[in-house]
Amino acid sequence: QVQLVDTGGGLVQAGDSLRLSCTASGRTFTRYTMAWFRQAPGNERECVAAITWGGGSTYYRDSVKGRFTISRDNAKNTVYLQMNSLKPEDTAVYYCAASDVTTLTTRRELYRYWGQGTQVTVSS
Numbered sequence: 034q035v036q037l038v039d040t041g042g043g044l045v046q047a048g049d050s051l052r053l054s055c056t057a058s059g060r061t062f063t064r065y066t067m068a069w070f071r072q073a074p075g076n077e078r079e080c081v082a083a084i085t086w087g088g089g090s091t092y093y094r095d096s097v098k099g100r101f102t103i104s105r106d107n108a109k110n111t112v113y114l115q116m117n118s119l120k121p122e123d124t125a126v127y128y129c130a131a132s133d134v135t136t137l138t139t140r141r142e143l144y145r146y147w148g149q150g151t152q153v154t155v156s157s
Contacts, residue, residue: 034060035065037130037147039129040054040056047157051153052116053150056109066076066131067132069083069128070127073125073126076078076125078128083137084137100118123153126151127151127152129148
């Protein structure tokens with residue numbers, strides 16, 4: 034069992050930056066592929082970024098490429114999402130997730146563990 038706590042959301046203006054953090058406890062953190070998903074009202078939950086256990090492979094949704102960076106510190110059991118140049122369309126609840134699959138995946142159904150979510154609101 035893995036417990037995830039995600040933090041760092043807030044209300045910012047367009048162009049600002051935020052860093053989300055997700056700290057894991059429980060089973061060995063290093064074995065999991067980690068990802069950040071987001072869900073805006075009325076929309077499906079979508080994968081924003083993902084990173085393999087060693088950090089060697091990453092995925093970014095096209096709309097965030099060049100603006101968001103996912104990273105992980107396995108010694109701290111923490112994964113981060115640095116979000117720069119935020120836009121109003123980035124407004125959503127952001128969720129950290131962990132998958133038993135060791136290869137990079139964006140498939141929501143393969144992520145077994147989820148954080149509680151943190152709200153990111155970007156005003157224009």
